Amino acid sequence: MATTLTAPGRQSRRSDVAPEGKRSKRRKRLSPALIIATVIVAVLALTWLVPFAWATITALKSETEAAAAPISLVPKSGFTLDAFVKVLQQGNIPAWTWNSLFTSAVVTAVTLVISALAAYALSRIDFKGRKVLMTVIVASLIVPPPVLIIPLFYQMVSFHMIDTYWGIILPQVIAPAMVxxxxxxxxxxxxxxxxxxxxDGAGxxxxxxxxxxxLSRPILAAVAIFVFIGAWNNFLWPFIVTNDSAMLTLPVGLQTIKSAYGIQYAQNMASALLAALPLILVFLFFQRQIIKGISTTGLAGT
Incomplete structure (x- = not known):
């Protein structure tokens, strides 16, 4: 009899405990802080998605519909890929894309090597002038990059690096912020x-x-992605150091596609989407590394 009485009691206790656990989880899920955080994230996501959606809709319109007033989300004649076709026909997109990929990849690799070695020396090796060098690195963060355009251009001219890959790459490999x-x-x-x-005898x-x-894989991945995005989006320096159309990077090359009929809204939006597409793919594939690197280093607070 004892066994028959205790067994249901145990079952009843388990049944009483389970709903309380579920209720506590539900309470945590519906906490005010979580609701507020979700709303803020949703608003921030919308602020990014609305311009992107607008650019996509405009790029899928004909030039007549894109410039028509009043503005409509759905064109009367339907969506079309004419803007993308014209952009691809007018410019040398494959060559410009390769130039951007190659230069951005090399800039990322060289910047990682230089920045990691310099950072390790400043962190672990006690040498003369260490504090002064660190002060100079921190002070260089406030120097705007356009200030260095003229001296860098004269250096590239003296080194005969105009219209070369190295002329695009070398001025971008020094990144004090990454150090x-x-x-x-x-x-x-x-x-x-x-x-x-x-x-153990290791040097x-x-x-x-x-x-x-x-041990530094998360931060190295995050730094690599940030450097790659910066090199890919860099417009000013490749625009100054390149004259040959075959050496243009994608952001610079797309700006050379102009029409004699004034501003072409659909083509401009199509060009912007083509330039942003690789960066979107990079972020989608490596977003975990970016978030892990930021959370590991406290980069969000610097």
């Missing part, structure tokens, strides 16, 4: 790991490659 971010991350890595490697380069870099 600062990586240095802050390296400061958080426990020194005991490096001390143990030093006791600085081996420690950097086999100990520090594997």
């Amino acid at each position: 600062f971010v990586l240095k802050k991350f390296f400061d958080q890595i426990p020194r005991e790991l490096e001390d143990a490697a030093l006791v 600085r380069i081996r420690i950097f490659v086999q100990v520090v870099l594997p």
Whole structure:
């Protein structure tokens, strides 16, 4: 009898506990802070999606419908891909896309190597002038890039690098902001790991490659993505250093596609979408690395 009485009691207790757990989870899900955060995120998402949706709709219209007043979301003649076809026909899109991909990839790789080595030296090696150099790096963050355009252009002329890949790449590989971010991350890595490697006979380069870099994958991925996006979107410097149409990057090349009939709204929006499409794909594929890198380093607060 005892066994028959206790078994239902246990079952009843479990049945009583389960609804309370579910209720607590529901309360957490419907907390005011979570609701407010969801609303804020939704508003921010809409502020980005509305212009993107408007550009997409305009690019899918004919030029007559795009310039017609009053503005309508759905054109009377229907959507068309004429704007994209004209942009692709008028410009050398494959060559410009390759130029942007190649230069952005090389800029990202070289910037990562230089910034990581400089940041590690500033974080771990005590040398003369270390504080002064760090001060100069931080101070250089407030220098606007257009100020350096003229001296950099004269340097490229003297090095005969106009209309070359290296002329586009080299001035972009120095990134003080990335050095600062990586240095802050390296400061958080426990020194005991490096001390143990030093006791085992490892040198600085081996420690950097086999100990520090594997622990820094999130921030390295985030920095690589930020540098790539910046190099891809860079319009001013490639525009100044290139004259040959075959050497233009995609943002510069798309701006050369002009019509004799004035502003072509549909073609302009189609060009903007073509230039932004690779960056959207990069973010969609690597958004986890971006978020993880920011949360790991505290980059959002710097």
